[in-house]
Amino acid sequence: MTTLPRKPPPHRCWAEIDLAALERNLRLIRASLPAHIRYVAVVKADAYGHGLHQTAARLMHAGADLFAVANVTEAAALRELGPGWPILILSPLLPEEDSYLAEYDLAATVSCLDEVRRFDAAGRAAGRPIAVHMKIDTGMGRLGVWHPEAPALCQEIMNSPHLKLAGVFTHFASPDDDPNFTAEQRHRFLAALARCPGLDQKSIFVHADNSSGLESMPGAGLFNAVRVGLLQFGILPHPNSMLAQVRTEPVFSFHTRVGLVKDLPAGTGISYGRTHLLRRDSRVAVLCAGYGDGLPRAASNRGQVLIRGRRCPILGRVTMDQTVVDVSDVPGVACGDEAVLVGRQMDNEISIAEFSRWADTIPWETLCSVTKRVPRIYRTALGV
Ligand SMILES: *Cc1c(COP(=O)(O)O)cnc(C)c1O
Numbered sequence: 001m002t003t004l005p006r007k008p009p010p011h012r013c014w015a016e017i018d019l020a021a022l023e024r025n026l027r028l029i030r031a032s033l034p035a036h037i038r039y040v041a042v043v044k045a046d047a048y049g050h051g052l053h054q055t056a057a058r059l060m061h062a063g064a065d066l067f068a069v070a071n072v073t074e075a076a077a078l079r080e081l082g083p084g085w086p087i088l089i090l091s092p093l094l095p096e097e098d099s100y101l102a103e104y105d106l107a108a109t110v111s112c113l114d115e116v117r118r119f120d121a122a123g124r125a126a127g128r129p130i131a132v133h134m135k136i137d138t139g140m141g142r143l144g145v146w147h148p149e150a151p152a153l154c155q156e157i158m159n160s161p162h163l164k165l166a167g168v169f170t171h172f173a174s175p176d177d178d179p180n181f182t183a184e185q186r187h188r189f190l191a192a193l194a195r196c197p198g199l200d201q202k203s204i205f206v207h208a209d210n211s212s213g214l215e216s217m218p219g220a221g222l223f224n225a226v227r228v229g230l231l232q233f234g235i236l237p238h239p240n241s242m243l244a245q246v247r248t249e250p251v252f253s254f255h256t257r258v259g260l261v262k263d264l265p266a267g268t269g270i271s272y273g274r275t276h277l278l279r280r281d282s283r284v285a286v287l288c289a290g291y292g293d294g295l296p297r298a299a300s301n302r303g304q305v306l307i308r309g310r311r312c313p314i315l316g317r318v319t320m321d322q323t324v325v326d327v328s329d330v331p332g333v334a335c336g337d338e339a340v341l342v343g344r345q346m347d348n349e350i351s352i353a354e355f356s357r358w359a360d361t362i363p364w365e366t367l368c369s370v371t372k373r374v375p376r377i378y379r380t381a382l383g384v
Helices: 019-031 044-048 052-062 072-079 099-103 113-126 147-158 179-194 212-216 242-246 352-358 363-368
Strands: 013-018 038-042 066-069 087-089 107-110 130-137 163-169 205-207 225-228 252-264 282-287 304-307 310-315 323-326 338-345 348-350 376-379
Touching: 013 019, 019 038, 019 052, 019 376, 038 205, 044 052, 044 072, 044 363, 052 066, 052 072, 066 072, 072 087, 072 099, 099 113, 107 113, 113 130, 113 147, 113 163, 130 147, 130 179, 147 163, 147 179, 179 212, 205 225, 212 225, 212 242, 304 323, 304 348, 310 348, 338 352, 352 363
Parallel strands: 013 376, 038 066, 038 225, 066 087, 087 107, 107 130, 130 163, 163 205
Antiparallel strands: 013 252, 252 282, 252 338, 282 323, 304 310, 304 338, 310 323, 338 348
């Protein structure tokens, strides 16, 4: 005998993912770039928490040229969608992961001679060449071969019978706030490429720019691809970004519901630690979301939510499953009302940038912090 309810219970906290907006964003970003620039869709970390399969399928439909993920597990999940799409792994591989490159037809990032030898051996063992993108460290100090040593590594790749050079790239350390250093990184990259013998730049992906980099991207030159993560989700990399002109739309919004409304007298302490004392007789609403869903505890006593189109401040500490907000000034709030944590409600909006600032973090981390408990609801209709 089953005790499961016949109808699934309602969502208490959920994220809405607007796939039509995602597709429009890709097309807008593409239209803002020179026609020959190829689009590398960065979909690591479950497509920034948006859901890998749904997001990547829509980006394929919209015409992404290459997909970039963090690791072999993500790449294998993406490969389930079908053969033929080039997939680049951005992180270094563990030695036990090498054989998956051929098995799933993946391209690896190469930063050192040891990797060249390992991947060449994996290609030999599999009887098919392994695609690699050589990464050049032009000042990020993380992955990549240090730039003066890039030509020698490039030569090793070209001399490896079981490797196929499919791209060369670098990554910027401060594209938002240090245009001079970004220009220096571009210069180091191009100077290194100029010293790579026999490199046919037209036949491979040459890429440096992430979302922020696009602001200073030269119109032409040797670059023929961009790696877009955050911007395709309709989020600007920083508040004064010139990319606002591209007019992308947010893909992600974050919702919960009011579970309880009650009146409390002035002086009552709210939530663990009683870090907020009510200054007046108040009406509070208890929301069905907390840090167990990805509403950060750091937003305690700082954040706001939208209920009935009005901003309601968070009172006291955010807890695992519940958060208390002040609804004294919002008439008619009732159990079951929707509360928007990120997104629009009527004429009001909380952006993911604002939400992230309340928790002293950045939109990238906010998106990665929405937990497994939160179902992603996909909206797929085309239209405005
Ligand atoms: C994550 C990542 C990107 C995408 O960056 P956004 O700022 O989200 O556009 C590009 N390149 C590399 C190497 C990355 O790790």
